[in-house]
Amino acid sequence: MNETIKSRFLYMVLIILLVGTGVTLIITALNKNINLYLTPTELAQKSPNELYRMIKVGGLVAKDSVIYKKNGDVEFIITDTKSKTKVKYNGLLPGLFQEGKGVIVEGQWQSNYLQASLVLAKHDENYTPPKVKQ
Amino acid sequence: MIIAFSGYLTLLSCGFLSLYLIRICRKPEAFNALKTWVVCHGLLLLAAFLILTYGFITDTWSIAYVAQHSHSALPLIYKICAVWGGHEGSLLLWVSILSLWMIVMILYPGPMSQTYLRLSIGILCVIAAGFEWFMIVTSNPFLVLPITPLDGADLNPLLQDPGMVSHPPMLYMGYVGFSVVYACAIAGMLSKEDRPKWSAWARPWALAAWASLTVGIVLGSAWAYRELGWGGWWFWDPVENASFMPWLVGVGLIHSLILAQRQPDFTHWAGLLAIFGFILSLLGTFLVRSGILISVHAFAVDATRGIYLLGFLGVVLCVSLFVLLKTYQRQSSLDTFDWHAKPKLLMFNNVMFLFAMMVVVLGTLFPILYQFITNDPLSIGPPYFNSVLWPVVILLMVLMGLAVQANWFGLNWEWRVQIKVILAALLIALAISFCFSTQLHFHAMLSLTLIFWLILMHRQHWLQLNFQRLPMLIAHLGFIVTALGITLTSQFSEEHIISMKLGETVTSNQTAVTWKKAASYEGDNFWAMKMYLSFHTKNGFNFDLHPEYRVYTASKTPLPHASIAPFIWGDYYVNVGQSIGDGAWLIRWQFKPFARWIWLGGFLMAAGGILSMRNKRYAS
Numbered sequence: 108m109n110e111t112i113k114s115r116f117l118y119m120v121l122i123i124l125l126v127g128t129g130v131t132l133i134i135t136a137l138n139k140n141i142n143l144y145l146t147p148t149e150l151a152q153k154s155p156n157e158l159y160r161m162i163k164v165g166g167l168v169a170k171d172s173v174i175y176k177k178n179g180d181v182e183f184i185i186t187d188t189k190s191k192t193k194v195k196y197n198g199l200l201p202g203l204f205q206e207g208k209g210v211i212v213e214g215q216w217q218s219n220y221l222q223a224s225l226v227l228a229k230h231d232e233n234y235t236p237p238k239v240k241q
Numbered sequence: 242m243i244i245a246f247s248g249y250l251t252l253l254s255c256g257f258l259s260l261y262l263i264r265i266c267r268k269p270e271a272f273n274a275l276k277t278w279v280v281c282h283g284l285l286l287l288a289a290f291l292i293l294t295y296g297f298i299t300d301t302w303s304i305a306y307v308a309q310h311s312h313s314a315l316p317l318i319y320k321i322c323a324v325w326g327g328h329e330g331s332l333l334l335w336v337s338i339l340s341l342w343m344i345v346m347i348l349y350p351g352p353m354s355q356t357y358l359r360l361s362i363g364i365l366c367v368i369a370a371g372f373e374w375f376m377i378v379t380s381n382p383f384l385v386l387p388i389t390p391l392d393g394a395d396l397n398p399l400l401q402d403p404g405m406v407s408h409p410p411m412l413y414m415g416y417v418g419f420s421v422v423y424a425c426a427i428a429g430m431l432s433k434e435d436r437p438k439w440s441a442w443a444r445p446w447a448l449a450a451w452a453s454l455t456v457g458i459v460l461g462s463a464w465a466y467r468e469l470g471w472g473g474w475w476f477w478d479p480v481e482n483a484s485f486m487p488w489l490v491g492v493g494l495i496h497s498l499i500l501a502q503r504q505p506d507f508t509h510w511a512g513l514l515a516i517f518g519f520i521l522s523l524l525g526t527f528l529v530r531s532g533i534l535i536s537v538h539a540f541a542v543d544a545t546r547g548i549y550l551l552g553f554l555g556v557v558l559c560v561s562l563f564v565l566l567k568t569y570q571r572q573s574s575l576d577t578f579d580w581h582a583k584p585k586l587l588m589f590n591n592v593m594f595l596f597a598m599m600v601v602v603l604g605t606l607f608p609i610l611y612q613f614i615t616n617d618p619l620s621i622g623p624p625y626f627n628s629v630l631w632p633v634v635i636l637l638m639v640l641m642g643l644a645v646q647a648n649w650f651g652l653n654w655e656w657r658v659q660i661k662v663i664l665a666a667l668l669i670a671l672a673i674s675f676c677f678s679t680q681l682h683f684h685a686m687l688s689l690t691l692i693f694w695l696i697l698m699h700r701q702h703w704l705q706l707n708f709q710r711l712p713m714l715i716a717h718l719g720f721i722v723t724a725l726g727i728t729l730t731s732q733f734s735e736e737h738i739i740s741m742k743l744g745e746t747v748t749s750n751q752t753a754v755t756w757k758k759a760a761s762y763e764g765d766n767f768w769a770m771k772m773y774l775s776f777h778t779k780n781g782f783n784f785d786l787h788p789e790y791r792v793y794t795a796s797k798t799p800l801p802h803a804s805i806a807p808f809i810w811g812d813y814y815v816n817v818g819q820s821i822g823d824g825a826w827l828i829r830w831q832f833k834p835f836a837r838w839i840w841l842g843g844f845l846m847a848a849g850g851i852l853s854m855r856n857k858r859y860a861s
Contacts, residue, residue: 114578140625144618175821179738199818202800
């Protein structure tokens, strides 16, 4: 075989292999890590078998709903004024977390509450998650 | 009123001056006038910037932008920083820095030819005019409020940090620097006689831009680590990604510019990377300022601005790709299968960095596009980035190790020597890993082995200490140091959440924490509860830490202030949580091994870049 053609062929194989691996990596990772973003009302309407992966729920922290337990366990309720979602979390709540203010919670749905792995409060003190505002 | 009026007038004259500059760039006989007017343009923008700063210092609440981002109780330094705390001021900073880059370029052009210089300055003027008119039409920082408020709305407490002084300007230096590189590349493609030379001319500018961006990212990461209070240093937040994407392209670019001087057919490849770098810098501006993102950084919310920036982006992309294709001459370098020669290894490095960039772009833009099409928001979790980029970084490290030993024609590979090197690296990695944990982690072991393998692969360079290679060595050392910091911090961190009352001692993992004293005090614009904690660690270190629980008075926002004991071998990081009743408070303390090394490495990389700017080895 001609040296030039052989070389180009080998590079082509190499490129196809690399691109293939890369695309596979991206698709598997995307598939595992896409989180749905819901309001408490939307969450209430979903059937449990739709909620097998991580979800994010945004809303306002309901007034007088934050209960601290032992060892950093905390429970609170987030609301979009129509529905409520109970959240359990172990850890320190972020700095800007306040009752009546906006919050985004990421976690796994456990049939009647959300086991949060991440709680985000927002920079802006007037922030409300966009869907709740409407 | 006078301040707002004079500011707006200055801005308006800048807008017209940049249009005039575009006109006279074309005329060779007007070169001296061009020089003068470019300097004047810079001074005018500086004046506009200073007028706005003056408005902040003097609490001029009649200006809407000042009223939205400042407060009378704000310390002076943060009043000055508040100038770039929002959308309008950030844009003003953007163009001011651009005009600064233009002045430096036209006064110190190095070996550039005059035609080429005029052309690149012309391109920069078009960009400057675009931004100035965008400001004048849609986001005037000097807009006057109909009713003057009694006091300002305050700067966001998270932005009241020393990081705010240096992080945004450095980051913008980098972003804007990429527009200079872009102008160099486009001008190089457009002028026929300078086409082979532009890669050498653009190199120092690319290095300067990339180094500034590196410092900007490092400062931002260190700031987030200190201020957000989770002890995390990177969150894959869209705005962090926005600065990371041009950085990745920048690494590819500075390597391909070396390559382009040896193999002219890579000049176009470098041009493509320069275009990407600029587009991504614009996209960065777009992402932060459009308000599309639900992000910790998006403090501006206005869709029309986003659409304007997106349009600007589209036009730039189409025009530059057209220029690139129009001037492309086909030359194939794939005709010999010499994959182990330096040019090919550098080419693979470029491909990997581009791939990494696309992974980040996809992860950042996919949720936005998805929401745009279906109106349902979703988000992509950090594990996506970590799991895809980890193998990429591993492969990049392998390539780096091979490339530093290869010469331009191939690699001198002796298995007997190389196996010894790999074994040595493995042993060091095992030893380090056992210092932290008796279990073996696959990820940690592979990364550590590769890191020490890299150090050993650079061995000839360490020993010879060739002066011309020194910048490269420093930058590569920076990469190694950062990689080591990231690996150790992410694999061997400890985290303990404890509830404590005053006077108690709580021991977790052989480290005893005692709450000795509590005190409250008032700062300029906040009230704080300060805890006095003393630590006695398992290796016998004693130190005190003072985390605070602060409430900012103007906006009534609570914000804990972390306290960190920094050691070269790791940080102890303490944060106050909430009061949980009965005088008990939640406290979280973390041990972050080798956390400082992440940022130390970043500074080393930037230093390598700066030193390399004047490297004779690559000068034309």
